[in-house]
Amino acid sequence: MTLAKKIEELLKDELEPENVKTIINIAEYLKFKETQDIWDKINESEHEYISEKELKLIEKIKAQGEFISQDELLGELGINGDEI
Structure with missing residues (x-):
């Protein structure tokens, strides 16, 4: 199950659909940023390996x-x- 589906399932009865979409967008951005941070660390340490x-x-x-x-x-x- 994708991150968006998990969030949608969890919050469908708690928030309006447009607010759920906003939270999904924020979560996807944060996930992307974390992934980029990991790749940046890998790239920085590549000379060691x-x-x-x-x-x-x-x-x-x-x-x-x-x-x-x-x-x-x-x-x-x-x-x-x-x-x-």
Whole structure:
């Protein structure tokens, strides 16, 4: 069940539909922000785990455009980004 559905189920009898939608929007924003914070921490610490040789290879791949975005990868794997 998605975050939106969980919130909707929980609050459907407590608030007006437009207020439930507002809370869903806020929760989705906060979830996105937390996810971005996690990725920022991962990116900041990448030099600790990736060798110089691997970094050069990654830069070469990026320069050639041979990479896939996180959203595209999740889509190919059939994973909904909201469920992560």
